[in-house]
Amino acid sequence: xxxxxxxxxxxxxxxxxxxxxxxxxxxxxxxxxxxxxxxxxxxxxxxxxxxxxxxxxxxxxxxxxxxxxxxxxxxxxxxxxxxxxxxxxxxxxxxxxxxxxxxxxxxxxxxxxxxxxxxxxxxxxxxxxxxxxxxxxxxxxxxxxxxxxxxxxxxxxxxxxxxxxxxxxxxxxxxxxxxxxxxxxxxxxxxxxxxxxxxxxxxxxxxxxxxxxxxxxxxxxxxxxxxxxxxxxxxxxxxxxxxxxxxxxxxxxxxxxxxxxxxxxxxxxxxxxxxxxxxxxxxxxxxxxxxxxxxxxxxxxxxxxxxxxxxxxxxxxxxxxxxxxxxxxxxxxxxxxxxxxxxxxxxxxxxxxxxxxxxxxxxxxxxxxxxxxxxxxxxxxxxxxxxxxxxxxxxxxxxxx
Numbered sequence: 001x002x003x004x005x006x007x008x009x010x011x012x013x014x015x016x017x018x019x020x021x022x023x024x025x026x027x028x029x030x031x032x033x034x035x036x037x038x039x040x041x042x043x044x045x046x047x048x049x050x051x052x053x054x055x056x057x058x059x060x061x062x063x064x065x066x067x068x069x070x071x072x073x074x075x076x077x078x079x080x081x082x083x084x085x086x087x088x089x090x091x092x093x094x095x096x097x098x099x100x101x102x103x104x105x106x107x108x109x110x111x112x113x114x115x116x117x118x119x120x121x122x123x124x125x126x127x128x129x130x131x132x133x134x135x136x137x138x139x140x141x142x143x144x145x146x147x148x149x150x151x152x153x154x155x156x157x158x159x160x161x162x163x164x165x166x167x168x169x170x171x172x173x174x175x176x177x178x179x180x181x182x183x184x185x186x187x188x189x190x191x192x193x194x195x196x197x198x199x200x201x202x203x204x205x206x207x208x209x210x211x212x213x214x215x216x217x218x219x220x221x222x223x224x225x226x227x228x229x230x231x232x233x234x235x236x237x238x239x240x241x242x243x244x245x246x247x248x249x250x251x252x253x254x255x256x257x258x259x260x261x262x263x264x265x266x267x268x269x270x271x272x273x274x275x276x277x278x279x280x281x282x283x284x285x286x287x288x289x290x291x292x293x294x295x296x297x298x299x300x301x302x303x304x305x306x307x308x309x310x311x312x313x314x315x316x317x318x319x320x321x322x323x324x325x326x327x328x329x330x331x332x333x334x335x336x337x338x339x340x341x342x343x344x345x346x347x348x349x350x351x352x353x354x355x356x357x358x359x360x361x362x363x364x365x366x367x368x369x370x371x372x373x374x375x376x377x378x379x380x381x382x383x384x385x386x387x388x389x390x391x392x393x394x395x396x397x398x399x400x401x
Contacts, residue, residue, distance in 0.1 A: 032143060037054070048072050086108060106128050301327075
C-alpha cells in the first residue's frame with residue numbers, strides 16, 4: 001500500500017475516534033447483549049483495523065490493532081453487505097466449523113456493516129464473547145442496525161466538516177497571502193510613481209504648448225494610479241494592521257480641506273460641474289485628512305459612474321451634535337444585489353465593460369472603514385433618478401467620543 005493510501009486509511013480510522021457517540025454506543029452494545037468486547041472496525045479487502053474499542057474480557061486488541069482480514073468474518077460481510085449474528089457457535093450449522101470462531105475462541109458474535117451515505121462500505125460494528133449470548137432477537141438486531149446507520153451518518157458529517165475546515169483554512173491562507181501581496185505591491189509602487197509625477201511636473205514646466213495636452217494626460221493618469229496605490233496601502237493597513245488610526249482634531253480646517261478636494265477633482269474633470277454646499281456651524285471633531293479622503297473617493301465614484309451630463313452635488317452640514325456628508329449623482333441605479341455588497345473589498349458598482357470604470361473596487365470599502373473609524377455609518381440610496389451616498393456622525397453617541 002502506498003504512503004498516501006496508508007495515511008488516508010489511518011485518517012479514516014481516526015475519524016471514528018472523533019465521534020463522541022461511539023464510546024456510548026459500544027457501552028450500550030455490551031450492556032444490552034452481555035457480550036464482553038465491542039468494536040468499530042475499518043475494513044477493506046486488505047486490512048482490518050480497530051477504530052474504537054470497549055474490552056471487558058481482555059481480548060487484548062486495542063484501538064489501532066489489526067487482524068488479518070481473511071481470519072475474520074468481516075471480509076465476508078464486506079462482500080455480501082449483510083450482517084452476521086451467532087448466538088452459539090457450537091450449535092450454529094453454518095459457523096460451527098468456521099475458522100474465525102475457532103481461531104479466536106468465540107461462541108457468540110454479531111457484526112453489522114457500516115456504510116457511508118454514498119453506499120460505500122466503511123467497516124463493521126461488532127460484538128464478540130467466548131460465551132453464548134441470546135442476540136438473535138429483533139430488538140438487538142434493530143439496535144445494531146440503528147447504531148451502524150448512526151455511525152455512518154456521523155462519519156459523513158466528520159468528513160464534510162474536515163473538508164469545510166480545510167477549504168476555510170485554504171481560503172484564509174489565500175486571503176492572507178493576497179493581502180500581504182497587496183501591501184508589498186502598494187509599497188513598491190510608491191517610489192516609481194513619485195518619479196513619474198516629478199518627471200511630469202518638470203515636463204509641464206519645460207515642454208512646448210503642443211505637448212502640454214500630452215503632459216496633462218500623463219499627470220492625470222499618474223494621479224489616478226496614485227489613488228489606487230493609496231487605496232492598496234489603506235486596504236493593507238485595515239486588513240493587516242487592525243484598522244485606521246485616526247488623528248482627531250477640531251482645528252476648523254475641515255471646510256478648507258473639503259473645498260481643496262473638490263477643486264482638485266474639478267481640475268481632473270474640467271467638463272463636469274460639482275454643486276457644493278458646505279455648512280459647518282461648529283468645529284467638527286474628526287480626522288480631517290481622512291474625511292477629505294472619504295469625500296475624494298465618493299466624488300470620484302460619482303464622477304466616474306454617474307451620467308456623463310448629469311449633476312453631481314455635495315452637501316455637508318455639521319454642528320456640535322452631528323456631522324453629515326452627502327454626495328449625489330444622476331445615472332443608472334445600482335442593482336440591489338450589488339448594493340448589498342457595495343462596501344465590501346473588490347466590489348465595483350459600475351459595469352465592468354464601462355471604459356470609464358477605473359479602479360480595484362477598494363474605494364467604497366475604504367470609505368466605509370473611515371466612516372466606521374469615526375463612529376459613523378455609510379448609507380447608499382440608489383433610485384432611477386439619482387444615487388446618493390451619505391455619511392453621518394452623531395456626536396452624542398458613545399461611538400463618536
